[in-house]
Amino acid sequence: MSDVADTVRLMRMLHTSDWHLGRSLHGVDLLDHQAAYLDHVVDVVRTEQVDAVVVAGDVYDRAIPPVEAVTLLSETLARLAELTTVVLTSGNHDSATRLGFGAALMRERVQLRTRVAGLDRPVEVTDDEGGTLLVYGLPYLDPDTVRSQLAEPGAPVLARSHEAVTAAAMARVRADLAARAGGPRTRSVVVAHAFVVGGVASESERDIRVGGVDHVPSHVLGGVDYAALGHLHGPQVVSGPAGTTMRYSGSPLAYSFSERHHTKSSVLVDLSGEQVRTELVAAPVPRRLADVTGTLEDVLGAAGAPHVDDWVRVVVTDERRPQDLYARVRARLPHALVVQHRPPAAVGAPALRAVTAAADPVEVACDFVSHVTGARPDDDELAVLRAAHEHAAAAERSA
Structure with missing residues (x-):
């Protein structure tokens, strides 16, 4: 790590999220590329002597994942557990029950956090120098599902919003931290899968609106040293309250063409001294994503030439649809995933709006x-x- 503090290292963590194991991209099976990313994670953990890996939700792409995705996760967790402690939380794509099945039977260094009960009981990670890291794993908090569970005994059911349930969960986390005050020096991390105000979405995150609102104000997640966020696929820093560093690690692969300009990565977090220091570790890129637009002659010529090895979205703009359009484009650009004919817009024609997974x-x-x-x-x-x-x-x- 290039900018590690000169002080004694307290703890080092790798933050990742949104693996979406089992997902495809316009019909292309991505499991081999996801496996390559997980090999990369194991290498980073070994090389950087990482004390803990946190996975902030959406481990799988759907509630009932394919067998191959389950096998890949099982093998990866076994490899990581030989090197470090792993904390996984469930996201909105996961089935919390299925992901958390057998959590009590897992080896000690694999910790699944998929239930509201116990979210204020952290995973405690210690290093050889006496440092302690408290990792509070919040599963994805769907307001309709958890607002009764998170209400205080005798109190009314919480408001039907992401802000209300996340605030209630963080109140429990902060209460546990307060009870530990005065003890040995520790660092605290909360792992949360949420759309935090200030984050920038892409087209591939599934809509999570409840009552028309999907955001959680950043101040709600304050009170810890680092908030390891999941859900948004672009790596980014979120402005939070003083004393809390907030960051999305982003997804390891691009899952839509809206992510073609992302630099996919994991976050290496160094919790040394008084400051939290972070460094992005670039993920392997199986193929670049690119848009190619122009007449068919342009696409088959100069416009397409730099993208022969890329996954491309092609828009052909000829006045009339060329014959054998798809076959001719694929002959030149074998990894074309989307081929569209879009003639110049007629004057006065109504504008069309694309519908994506992120649309309300x-x-x-x-x-x-x-x-x-x-x-x-x-x-x-x-x-x-x-x-x-x-x-x-x-x-x-x-x-």
Whole structure:
């Protein structure tokens, strides 16, 4: 690590998230590339003498992952446990129950945090120099699922919002830290899977709105030395309260073309002296992502030439759709994942808005209603649309 403090090292941690094991990219199986990234993680842990690895949610891409993804995770955890302590939390893509199955049977150096109960009991990691790191793992806190569990005994159910449930969880974390005050010197980390205000999203994060709101104010996660965040796929720092460093590690691979300019990485965190110091460790890149736009002649010629080995999204702009368009593009650009014909827009034609995984499903439904009826839904109709979406989302979570 190039900028390690000169003081005695207290603890070193590797922060990663959003592995999405089992995910594909426009039909391309990414499991081999995910395996290469996990080999890289093991190498970093060994080379940098990492004391703890934290994985901030979305370990799998869906609630019922493919067998190959489960096998890859099992083998990776076994390798990491030989070298360090691993703390995994569940994200909104994971089934907390399935990911957490057998948590009590895991070896001591593999800690799964998928339940609300015990979120204020940290994983304690110690080093040879007497330093202690307290890692509080918060599973993804879906307000509809956990707001009763997180309410204080005898108190009303919490408000139906990400802010309310995250604040209640952090109140428990801070209470545990306060009870430890005056003891040996420690560092504290909270691992959270949430959309924190100030973070910048891409197109591939699944919408998590409840009541139309998906954000958590950054001050809610204050009171610890480092907040290891997951959910947003771009590596980024979030401005938080004084004394707390907040960062998204981002996903290890690009999972949409909106992420083509990301530098994928993990975060090496050095908790030395009085300052938390971080360094991004670049992840291996299987192929670059690129956009190629132009006439078919351009695409097959100069515009496409630099991208023969890239995963590309091609937009062909000829006035008329060329014959055998897909076959001709793939012959020149064998890794083209998306091929579209988009002639120059007609004057006065309505602008089209792309619908991505991050789009608010209720807003998409409102656009459809407007398109069909010529008018936006009124308040009563909007309430029906939102209730229908949230009912469907709840059914998916319980699958």
